[in-house]
Amino acid sequence: MYRYDDIDREILADRVAEFREQCARRLAGDITEEQFKPLRLKNGLYLQLHAYMLRVAIPYGVLDSAKLRRLAHVARTYDRGYGHFTTRTNLQLHWIKLRDAADILESLAEVGLHAIQTSGNCIRNLTADPHAGATADEVDDPRVWAEVIRQWSTFHPEFSYLPRKFKIAVTGSPTDRAAIRVYDIGLRLLRDDDGALSFQVLAGGGLGRSPHLGSVIRDRLPAKHLLSYLQAILRVYNRAGRRDNPNKARIKILVAALGVAEFSRQVEEEWELTDQASIDLPDTELARIRADFQPAAMAVLPPVSAAFEAAKAADPALARFARNNVTAHKQPGYGLVNVSLKAIGETPGDCSADQMDAVADLAERYSLDEVRVTYEQNLLLPHVKLDDVAAVHAGLVAAGLATPNIGLISDIIACPGLDYCALANARAIPIAQDIARRFADPALAEKIGQLNIKISGCINACGHHHVGHIGILGVDKKGEEFYQLTLGGAADDDAALGQALGPALSADRVAPAIDDLVAAYLRERRAGERFIDTFRRTGLAPFKEAVYAEAH
């Protein structure tokens, strides 16, 4: 993990002192809310329905036990004892008081946490593959490059007032676990035949009101030119992106308007004019950053753990957990342990302070002190010896965090929705809770198999509904909460945008409709097909019939 040096610490200390003074001036009436609002937003402080919300950046979803314990401390001391992990792998605290905000940021800064790049029309906090550094299929560690981009983009003066916010995701693996096609820029590391690293560069993805999947604008960019090429993309966007209409200001609109070929041509032209050497990262700096991501020494172990196999044979709950929540590590004898924040009937992504402490303890003891946050709103312990999985499972059971449902129907993404968010049109959380309760039986959930349900409480799509196998969008119909269903979306390697199923449903009809969709799938599916595979083969018709049959 990147370790903050004296310069980083000084930047954070200055930032906190500046914000403390800004808060004092606001409370004294020396500046108006109109003047203060952009300042507090740049420090991650939003006003929501019931209180202020602080969005804490978790750069590329990477935490250690000290950071996670500090988040727990802040949640316990200044909030109501919990936080909400988001699809951007940040943590939102929903009950913050303005009078505490500077103290909170000071406390976070002590462990290298902050709320920089969590608001405003800048390059936002990056996301990356949560399996980074632990998966056999990656060509290089995406965290190294995400950290390079973070350092380059933080407070970048040219890119602090872009037409709209700007999000970048990085993966080092051919398997997309970072949803790079729905980002403004998606980066995929490739290893060339001669061993050199390059990036496949995608641009123009994004969800929200006008969903677009990103397109490849350059297939092979030598990795050493990453920063100058990003600058070229951002310069083209900064110059030509629309500023007259916030709904049309994201880069996806520009790429769609110009066409991918023309957008790429403009980027290449801009890049050719750039003094690349003055922008690209010197090898010495890259080596300095890379040094912080060197893998910790791992034990040499047999690929199969006799202790783990025996424990699974003796404990069906552990066996189920292992099937659904533990995935293969590049190092024989290790696994990645997914920690579901989707306990049945609970709020997706919510984690209590006690649970954060419990995960921090497990990470410190069993996972080389590392924790990851996934965009599916779960946590992950990336380096667990298979010999230790039973102990980790027991620890998770004790903390209420052992739900064996990763990727299954109850592993639902849901934004905070109208229960908290000032922008939402409808609630998302109760819909997720209803559906999860209906599929609480873990055997049923396993029988159904992979099924990604994603719920957003408004068109801004924080809940990624466009790319859910089943997407659910809350809308306001004459003052009532209604929900539009889409089918066939996907965020991974076969990324696709969902297709509308039919007329919007009232809140009480959503969970029964999911029942109908699942029944149709179980009826239609062929051997080995996931829900999404069946949908791709059959199209909407059998599903539409299942949900709307009564209306005919």
Add this chain to the structure above:
Amino acid sequence: MKALTANRLIDGEVVFWTGETWSERFAAARLFDDESAAEAAEAHAKSNVTELIEPYLIDVSAVDGGVAPISYRERLRALGPTNKLEHGKQAAGGADIAVLAAAHGAARSKGRVDLIRRK
């Protein structure tokens, strides 16, 4: 019928104008039958920049047992989140909270629409 609401600057708490002061309970809100009196109160609240953020008028109407905001968004503000009933104003309980929680049917209040438009 209208009521006047805002968030309190120092802690973000939802508050309602009682006619004399700002209360955390919707039940204490002054109810305006007269549009111009409501707008005058709103204008006065907007000048109170060291205590409040974004004061605005909401539509309210008679319901079983009392009065409630017409829009469900405003009822959520007056109660708290539905996923954690132990948080927000609803945690205190009481007859007035029960009235709000039982209210249903909705039409979005004009004040809120204007607020969203501004955002």
